[in-house]
Amino acid sequence: MSKIPLGPIELGFIAIYLLSLIGIGYWGMRARTENSLKDFYLAGSGVGFMVLVLTLYATQYSGNTLFAFTGKTFRIGYPWLMSVHFMTSIIVVYLVFAPRLHSLAKRENFITPADFLEHRFAHRPYTVLASITMVLAIGNYLLAQLTSMGLLLQGITEFDERTAFIAGVILLAVIMLVYETLGGFRAVAWTDMIQGGILMVGFVVLLFVVLDHFGGLGNSYELLKSSKPEKVSVPNSIMIRQWFSYIFVVGLGGALYPQAIQRIYAARSQKVLRNGVATMAFLPLTASLVAVLVGITALASPELSGLSSEDSDRVFSEVCRIVMGKSVIHRWLVVLLLAAVLAALMSTADSVLLSVSSMLTKDIYHRQINTKASQAKLTLIGKLISLVVVVSMASVAIYLQSLENKPTLVKLMNMKFDMLMQLAPGFILGMYWQGMKANAPFWGLLSGLIAVFVLYFFVSSNNLTIIEEWVNFRYGPLKVTQGTLGNWGVHGGVFGLMVNILVVVIISKFSRGNKSSIGL
Template sequence: MTADHQTLALVLFSAFVAVTLGITTWVSRNRHGSAEEFYAGGRLFSPMENGFAIAGDYMSAASFLGISGLIALFGYDGLLYSVGFLVAWLVVLFLVAELVRNCGRFTLADVVAARMSERPVRIAAGTSSVTVSVLYLVAQMVGAGTLVALLLGGESEAAQAWTVIGVGTLMVVYVSLGGMRATTWIQIVKAVLLMGGAIALTVLVLVRFHGDFDQLLRTAAERSGHGDSFLAPGLKYGGDWVARFDFISLGLALVLGTAGLPHILSRFYTVPTARAARRSVVWSIGLIGGFYLMTIVLGFGAAAIVGPDAVRGSNAAGNTAVPLLALDLGGGADSTGGTVLFAIVAAIAFATILAVVAGITLASSASVAHDLYASLRRRRSKPRSEVAVARTAAVGIGVVAIGLGLLAKDLNVAFLVGLAFAVAASANLPVLLYSLFWRGFTTRGAVWSVYGGLVPSVVLVLLSPVVSGSADSLFPGVDFQYFPLQNPGLVSIPLGFLAGWLGTVASAEPPDEAKHAETEVRSLTGAGAV
């Protein structure tokens, strides 16, 4: 890219950052400083607004960059991510959305603690929520670094590092100043931009092939070097039993993980009623479904037009497939049209990352303040002091995410998000479902369920090929790989449910029937909900 073209792209980046900072500044002038305002935006958002915000929160760098890149490199096997991310919303719609809105106040721990001993449950759920959030943040940091490195001319280590640091700093500013209200509006703006960019690119790809999707697939298969096997299962997850079990493990994590993501659950508290929460999910499913259908076109379009070799040459994990596709569709690297389209797509992707990291940071800082801090100082803490702790926690979480983002810069962002989904499905989903639907569930069962899913999932990732033992690992020079699967969900998700059951049957305390009855009525009717 020429210096003029780089300047154009950087101007678009800066314009979005300026707009979002303007929104944050405007909202911060009108805040009341209460916990409800900071965590839930005053619960004043409409179902449509919240639906767009949920879609903006969910359609992350993994969706726009990672999934399209995986499809461009591995064809059919990359589709698993699109299908898994979308199907997961049926679990959220039918099992979680309304019940969580009625039972909780700000965080996942509110739902579980409604019928348990608060302190141990809040500490366990808060720890799990922060862990999941940090893993999710790392993926966004990696996506941001990849984008700006490409923009500045290849694999620039310094550009990636400074971009990760810059994104981390911005997310702390967004959360600390604007809270949920600013974060929501940033996510709405980002959702509109992302859908518009995806629609434009999808139309351009289909126009290139005269609307013939079959020709698009045939061309992608020819350029892939794999022939028809590019369009069949098994290119990435075929072969030996390890790869097949990895496929199953990833599918379980993607389908079950969404219902345990802290930043998604917190969005249900921003609307006034449970009915509004359900309608929010319907809005988000429509937007997210349309978007994931377009990622299929973009992924195969990148394979057919750019070619997997060029995508892999730019970024081994495939994270640059969509920006390279935009560059080609606009006329090529030497054309103004190609550079403008590339710059627009890169700016939209960067906007995607900023909006998502703001939502995740807010959810994780809320867990630190509302669950961990408040559980230790509940008698003396006040809403304002709790909000101050949340703002401070945002800084600490930002520092941790920046450090891990620098470490994992060469991994595919969709793959990294898959790990976060596995931890969420292992630690958060079992305790949430048991709390809502099992009358005999106890405090010990809740604590065991969280740690019984959290600890194995994290340990198995550390002992997997992701961290050591292969050329693509975080530490390729060492080998302490003892677990063969890249995604731990197949083992850790059942362990989370099993630990919750064992903790309950081994508990000396009888279940509190009165509290369960109260929680059941509240979850189903909304009576007494905040």
């Protein structure tokens, strides 16, 4: 991130905003109706329309949307418009399974996503493997958000870089942990409401500021047409395949985010959920599309011509740095934008943390270790697990930052969707196909994950054989981390899901296992 040092008054404004989050956590604690997992992780009887939309929005659009989406557009140009489509496809997938999942969750008191799988298949190895898959996939995501928090503080203060990074990670992680421990899901959803509101305003401000300073889109097009025509041209065939692949992978993987599934559970009623989903369908046009237009404008700007593709994650902060010098009003608009970034990072991180904590508490501790624990004890264990997760993730973020070869945001999250989409047979097919055998999704998930890992580590864009790749992976620089089969433009998760579904169908059709379709 580029240096955008803020003055004491501006930092004071951000400090007041952060302290208000702790106040909301306390308010959430006062609103508690009972000391139970359901109250702590799902706000008891659930949340209303406004809170649901803003918490879904704030959770789904993370720091990644602002940093990585503008950066990716800076690298590849208009074809990153695919981000608008893949974010919309998540909502389309909700149409398929959210109504039925919500009514089951209300009837059976589900708390974690794996509760549905346990109810549907009653196959303990599958429940545990699915839960571990989700924890690993989104644990990585939490790490990325914590890293970005450190980088943000590094950018807005004058401290020594290493000190600022460590202070940023620790300070923001502690604030998040305090309000979450105080108020649970209620605090997270209410702070999401403020953070989602700031983020929405932030996107509007961002578009206004960028178009005002750098000139309109027509101007950008003419500049790019002569200097970098491939960035505005119709994408080539590999990019087209990648576009289809992204719609499929993110549509399924994003809809199966555990923190999103828990928001389906937490909607107060079907009407609230329906209105929330219908509203969410339009929000990619206000978030992803803005990030693409900002990236294109920055790409065309002579002021940013010094930025290389490797530096593309700095596009957003460079835009802020350039704009804030124009006037006092512009400076405060940038402060508002930085608050929006902070909101995006924290709202995603707190939701992920709560989700990871609920899965480790309910799916692993309660189901496997201590089945007789009381609700009060489980809630306490959940809070302790949150503490352990935050301390370990913050330590990993600080350690990784000290390495020479730093992992970038996108690298950290490459496999997240490929892994999560392997849960689709259990959640979506299992919801409708009564003949699906209880052990089928377990073997399907295992095969799908193995296929994804093999493809991820052994097939890449540099035309090496598997053996050469392996030697390179073991002894050479780690260049093999490609989430996409670069030669063909299709994510490994797509092939993993094909294997996964094939295994599920074969076992369900030809084995004599138990169907176990309770209560569907």
